[in-house]
Amino acid sequence: MKKKQVEDIYAFGADLGGNNLRWGLVNQKGDILMHEKVASKGIKSKDKLLDHIFNTVRDGVIKCQNAGYKIKGVGIGIPGLIVKDKGYVLKSPNFAELNSIYFQRLLEERVKLPVIIENDVNAWAWGEYAFGAAKGFWNFMVMTLGTGVGGGVVVDKKLIDGRDGTAGEVGHITIYPDGIKCNCGNTGCLEKYASATGIVDNLKQHINDEGAIELVRIIGKDIGAVTSIDIYNQAKKGNAFAIKLFKGAGVALGIAIAGLVNLLNLEAIIIGGGVSAAWDIIVPELRKEMMKRAFSLPARRCQIMKNDLGDNGGILGMAKMVFDM
Ligand SMILES: [Zn+2]
DSSP states (O other), X not given: OOOOOTTOOEEEEXXXXXXXXXXXXXXXXXXXXXXXXXXXXXXXSHHHHHHHHHHHHHHHHHHHHHTTOOEEEEEEEESSEEEGGGTEEEEOSSOGGGTTBOHXXXXXXXXXXXXXXXXXXXXXXXXXXXXXXXXXXXXXXXXXXXXXXXXXXXXXXXXXXXXXSOTTOGGGSBSSTTSOBOTTSOBSBTHHHHSHHHHHHXXXXXXXXXXXXXXXXXXXXXXGGOOHHHHHHHHHTTOHHHHHHHHHHHHHHHHHHXXXXXXXXXXXXXXXXXXXXXHHHHHHHHHXXXXXXXXXXXXXXXXXXXXXXXXXXXXXXXXXXXXXX
């Protein structure tokens, strides 16, 4: 282990995900020196969930301090609409128990250190910028294709939070005005075509098509139990309808990205999340659609890239924000 110096200071970065709460002790070069992962799923009372999160962070901080590390502060990425300067969780689709909570102040009381909170995908974008695939870029976007579609935008080296802290919600850009109804209240959102749930929803939309009937038969499950992973496994084996569903995700992404490229002249779109496993099916369609719709100069400029940091992106991004504060 590297010898610690007296002036060394560290950041405690955490990432609250739908399944797990993960934290890491991070140095200024972006190395994770200690880390832990605990389950975050299935705690349905607000008080119990808050206690679980706050105690996990507090115990982690104490563990790091007992190991001799001096911690500057705690940063935690949270899924949902975060009002960053007030440290307030406006709305979290995965954790409704956290809605309308002054999360930052409550956590500060518990850990006795400065706390910063941010949307989880914005945190990831900042991590890729500081330590990952976006190093050296001034203008880029990170997109996660998971249960939903999340986004974090950096323009002129600044993370775009927006006036209320809600910017970056690329998953809820309208792609098809009369399309599938989204949980957000809109119809035809990108998320309904390019996320894991979107892929399954599209199969259900076409359930009377011959190809869809055949696909569900091969998967061998009730339609209600089919997952995007089942569909992906069949796509890999060459099933035409499964491939079509993932190509549809690529087209929807390309439509959204063409607009973003025209608007922001981005250098890169950096993609992560489970659905991006189908990269070889999705990305050629995405590129084709982007080239077709966007101005040629910015479209040629914009690279479509895989992310570097994976599950550690949020932890590293929050750690960087702590060092920056
Ligand atoms: Zn939506």
